[in-house]
Amino acid sequence: MSELIDVALAKEKADLIVANGTLVNVYTGELLEETGVAVKGEYVAYVGPNWEGMVGADTVVIDAGGRFLVPGFIDAHAHVDNLYMVSEFVKYAVPGGTTTVITETSAVANAMGYAGVVAFVEVLKAQPIPMYALAPAMVPAYPDFESSSNLSNEEIEGILELPDVVGLGETYWPRVIQSDEDVLRRVAFARQLHKPVQGHSAGARSNKLAAYAAAGILSCHEPITADEAMERLRLGMHVMVRDGSMRRDLEAISSIKDRNIDLRRVVLVTDGLWPDDLLELGCVDFLVRKAIGLGFDPMKAIQMATINPAEHFHLDHLVGGIAPGKYANLLLVPDLREVKCDCVISKGRVVAEHGRMTVPVQADAYPEALLRTMHLPCKLVAGDFAVEAPDGPSKAQVRVMDIVGEMLVAEHHTMLPVVDGHLQADPTADIIKVATLNRYDGLGTRFVAFLRGFGLRSGAMASSVCWDTYNIVVAGAGDDDMAVATNRLAELQGGVVLCEEGRILEEIPLPIGGIISTLPTVDVRDRLLHIDQELVRLGCTLSNPFLTLQTLTFTGVPHLRLTERGLLDVRHRKLVGVVV
Incomplete structure (x- = not known):
């Protein structure tokens, strides 16, 4: 921390400076020209015009040349726990600008149990970008009718206590409003840890939806119409607008931009990508481009993929914007409507340039069992x-x-x-x-x-x-x-x-x-x-x-x-x- 203070005061030299950029400030909604970002280690030390005194003999300086400095994108509802390895996902998601991922773990939990989830979290931690997990809420979803690698309440609570687990995963609404004892215990434990509970409220409306929200469910990625999104927003939920391989709902929901509402609780998510979509479309960068193409203001679209999800998961002290004390996760983008990244920086390192990774990615490692x-x-x-x-x-x-x-x-x-x-x-x-x-x-x-x-x-x-x-x-x-x-x-x-x-x-x-x-x-x-x-x-x-x-x-x-x-x-x- 003292190093960051000293760099900001020009008493110490920065490791990296991105100079002469136009800052996309998601906190205020401003575009700030002639801005420099000074980085020390993994973190931003300074943002502003007075960066020249922070340049030393070993400082790497990247001249942005007026390009936009965009916060790294966040996929706040991913499923990177099946089909391909996490390391394979990273190779194709990061070059487009996705620098933070929050993923469900329901697949590894059901297939591999507690040991599988713990191993999966270790795989996430080994990646060159911040990746976080959600604890599985129901393993299996309906134990009266189906079986898997069943997890106990104690095992789920143990997963929730892991530092890199930032919430309780999607929780099906029928078991919640039926006051299922196990589910409510897990929800209460997550709330005790101040880790948000994710929703799955397809088909719930009116009093049932209100009851669901009353239980402490803070988000939902299931709305498929603007009206469904509005109903959840009015109840204080974050609405995660899904546009991935499972469903594409962004266009149907996009009319919310015309309803004169605050969009700070609207988040763009993939809900999982199959290999063809990941390879051909990218990750969150595709969602931001699509939102802009549907008429969202570029600043609003970027906020829905950066600061909005960061605040929902209480990660805004680390990610979601370009500011002192945060991870140095930023993108160099020539055109704010196209959102194509020339350079991707994660935790102070250049990790991708012109669509290709520039750092090695470690293959996933799991126990033999x-x-x-x-x-x-x-x-x-x-x-x-x-x-x-x-x-x-x-x-x-x-x-x-x-x-x-x-x-x-x-x-x-x-x-x-x-x-x-x-x-x-x-x-x-x-x-x-x-x-x-x-x-x-x-x-x-x-x-x-x-x-x-x-x-x-x-x-x-x-x-x-x-x-x-x-x-x-x-x-x-x-x-x-x-x-x-x-x-x-x-x-x-x-x-x-x-x-x-x-x-x-x-x-x-x-x-x-x-x-x-x-x-x-x-x-x-x-x-x-x-x-x-x-x-x-x-x-x-x-x-x-x-x-x-x-x-x-x-x-x-x-x-x-x-x-x-x-x-x-x-x-x-x-x-x-x-x-x-």
């Missing part, structure tokens, strides 16, 4: 995917999971034939089988159901990336291929596998906890694209089949969901069978 998390008792055979029929009739009425949107599944009833006492799928009528298997209990506990809308005429696809339990989900037109795909997935210790007539068409190994690949992001992207191409050939008509497959088990949204204990009627919170 977390590389072997597939605990199926034996190889599966076609008969393991048989569905017993009621005695007697040659046909039976069954419940079918009916895909009506990328992440929406309704309940459909239809008659299916019975052969040798087992219900038969009918791929010609777009009815195939889908199953989920518990990979944690060592028993391979499973449930097999029927699915409409996937479109497969042949083949099967299996994945150990499936919300929120990260068990195994497999969909297929034939039982033999379902067994082949699942067995190969187990051999890989997790992954995504597509097969047809016993032949593996493509696979993505995910050996870290069964959810994270060690491959370069480009390779993961290319393999996912190949899977999409092969699925089209096999008859699939979905726009995003991998997303649909992995969310068939997601019990956080209506209507009919797949668990290893049965089909879950989400609205009525009860398990139902296949046969009606």
Whole structure:
């Protein structure tokens, strides 16, 4: 601290000075020309015009030449805990200007338990930018109906106490307003630590939404319309406007800029990026550009990606703006509407220039035990995917999971034939089988159901990336291929596998906890694209089949969901069978 004081008083020389820039001051909303930023170590010591006396023989001086000095961007609701390594994410997010990340940990928590979350936090700390975690709120989300690497209250509280954990992750509203004892205990503990609780309030409104806010939930990333965003803002919540690979809601919500309201509680977030979007669009820089293109004032758009999230997470003493005492996280940007970075500085180091990293990034390191998390008792055979029929009739009425949107599944009833006492799928009528298997209990506990809308005429696809339990989900037109795909997935210790007539068409190994690949992001992207191409050939008509497959088990949204204990009627919170 004394070094920063001495540099600001020109008694000591700075390590780095960015001179002659136009400061984007997110605290006041001003653009301040002829500004210099003096850096000592990781921190800003001085901001202003009187920097020349801080230059010494060893001081690195970067002449901004009038370019804008923009605070490093913050992704305040990320999911960098599955598909690709954190180090791979950093390589592509940082050059665009994302210098701080706050990520959920629900995937590593469900897949790898307490040890996995602790290891993941250590991986975050090893990166060249500040990266923070949110403690998982519900592992699994609904323990009465599903299983994963279940975390106790004490384990979640232990995670919350870690210094680099800055809040409690997204907390589903039904369990909160039902006064679930475990959930309210975790919320109270987070509040005791002054760590904000993140929300997940899709479908909540009016009194239910107010009750949710009353419990201490401080943010939500689920609004999909301007009116939904306004309702949450009026309750004092931070609204995290999501525009990433799961959903793109910024355009639909953008009209809030015309409502003459204070935008200080509006935050731009990705909610997770798939490899293709990360590689082609970037990270938060893309959101800022899009917001400006939709008519937001550039200063407001930048504030929504810097100071607003920093204040929400009580990190504004470190990040969110360019000011003395903060981390030296700043971007050199020629055009404030294009927001393309010439140079990215994080913690006082130049970490990227002209779209490329300039510092090494350390590969993720995990304990060996977390590389072997597939605990199926034996190889599966076609008969393991048989569905017993009621005695007697040659046909039976069954419940079918009916895909009506990328992440929406309704309940459909239809008659299916019975052969040798087992219900038969009918791929010609777009009815195939889908199953989920518990990979944690060592028993391979499973449930097999029927699915409409996937479109497969042949083949099967299996994945150990499936919300929120990260068990195994497999969909297929034939039982033999379902067994082949699942067995190969187990051999890989997790992954995504597509097969047809016993032949593996493509696979993505995910050996870290069964959810994270060690491959370069480009390779993961290319393999996912190949899977999409092969699925089209096999008859699939979905726009995003991998997303649909992995969310068939997601019990956080209506209507009919797949668990290893049965089909879950989400609205009525009860398990139902296949046969009606």
